[in-house]
Structure formats: structure tokens, C-alpha cells
Amino acid sequence: MESIQIKDKKFAISITEEQILKEVDRVATEINRDLKDKNPLFLSVLNGSFMFTADLMKRITIPCEISFVKLASYQGISSTGKITEVIGVNEDISGRCVVIVEDIVDTGLTMQRLLETLGTRNPKEIHIASLLVKPEKLQVPLNIKYAAMNIPNDFIVGYGLDYDGLGRNYKDIYTVINE
Numbered sequence: 241m242e243s244i245q246i247k248d249k250k251f252a253i254s255i256t257e258e259q260i261l262k263e264v265d266r267v268a269t270e271i272n273r274d275l276k277d278k279n280p281l282f283l284s285v286l287n288g289s290f291m292f293t294a295d296l297m298k299r300i301t302i303p304c305e306i307s308f309v310k311l312a313s314y315q316g317i318s319s320t321g322k323i324t325e326v327i328g329v330n331e332d333i334s335g336r337c338v339v340i341v342e343d344i345v346d347t348g349l350t351m352q353r354l355l356e357t358l359g360t361r362n363p364k365e366i367h368i369a370s371l372l373v374k375p376e377k378l379q380v381p382l383n384i385k386y387a388a389m390n391i392p393n394d395f396i397v398g399y400g401l402d403y404d405g406l407g408r409n410y411k412d413i414y415t416v417i418n419e
């Protein structure tokens with residue numbers, strides 16, 4: 241499908257499944273090479289990264305573990321505003337090599353909070369694997385060691401990413417058409 245309609249928005253195909261899987265392959269090769277003796281714990285951030293996680297993990301051939309986390313955002317009473325709670329980290333991550341598996345890093349604020357939260361649990365090292373990065377939008381310095389693709393500052397759906405709950409099921413990535 242060259243274009244799709246979701247609610248009020250029209251999207252055009254921008255990254256095909258074939259292009260995505262080529263980059264996922266590359267990232268997996270890098271991780272297999274870099275972390276082979278580290279028994280990494282992959283923490284997949286739901287919901288958006290479920291498709292990326294599945295395709296990535298099929299290509300990871302080193303001993304490793306995988307777990308799934310969710311972020312719950314709520315307004316705190318402190319002046320810092322929004323608080324992000326990480327739900328589902330049941331493993332003891334102290335001393336472990338952790339790889340966060342994310343769908344997209346936009347401003348980077350979500351990832352920064354995730355790193356802060358996980359950092360308090362004394363992991364040995366934390367790496368970021370993100371399917372997509374919007375470098376122009378990044379507001380905080382982040383070392384995204386394993387980035388599959390950089391994209392422009394446009395809203396996208398597909399391959400796990402949604403618009404208002406819809407569109408996660410598409411195998412390709414679509415970019416919104418501004419009318």
C-alpha cells in the first residue's frame with residue numbers, strides 16, 4: 241500500500257519493510273559483536289517497540305535475556321511536573337549489561353527518564369537500541385549506540401508505532417502527509 245488513511249490523517253509509505261530489516265540486521269550484527277560475553281538483558285519498551293523487538297531478537301545469536309517494560313506517565317505533585325514510572329522490571333539488573341529497546345527517540349526526554357530510573361538500580365552498563373531517531377528534535381544529550389535509522393522531524397506510523405491506537409500493525413513505516 242502506497243498510502244493509508246487513519247482517522248483524519250493521510251500517510252504515505254516512507255520506509256519499506258525491506259529497508260527496515262536491512263538496518264535491523266546491521267544493528268543485530270553490531271550487538272552480537274559488542275556484547276557477546278556480557279549476557280545482556282534486553283528491556284523492550286512496550287507498546288511501540290514490539291515489532292522491532294521481535295525482528296531484532298530473531299537476529300541476536302549470543303546468550304541473552306529479554307524482558308518487557310511499560311512506562312506510566314502521570315502528573316506529580318513536585319515542581320518537576322511529569323513523573324515516569326517504569327513498570328515490569330522484575331529482574332535484578334544490578335551488575336548487568338542492559339540494552340533498552342525503543343521504537344523512537346524524539347525529544348529524548350522519555351529515554352532520559354528511563355535511563356535515570358534504571359540507573360538507580362545499579363546496572364553495570366546501559367545501552368540504547370532505537371529503531372528510529374529524530375536527530376533534529378533531540379533536546380538532551382544521549383548516546384544512542386544502536387540506532388537503526390535517523391528520520392526527519394515528521395510524524396510516522398506503522399511497524400509498531402501508532403496514531404491514536406491505530407496503525408501499529410503495518411509492516412512498513414508511513415509518514416503523515418501535511419495537507
Ligand code: 5GP
Binds near residue numbers: 344348349351395402
Ligand atoms: P520523546 O520523549 O523522545 O520526545 O518521545 C518518545 C515517544 O514519543 C516515543 O516512544 C513514541 O511513543 C512517541 N513518538 C515520538 N515521535 C513519534 C512519531 O513520529 N510517531 C509515533 N507514532 N510516536 C512518536
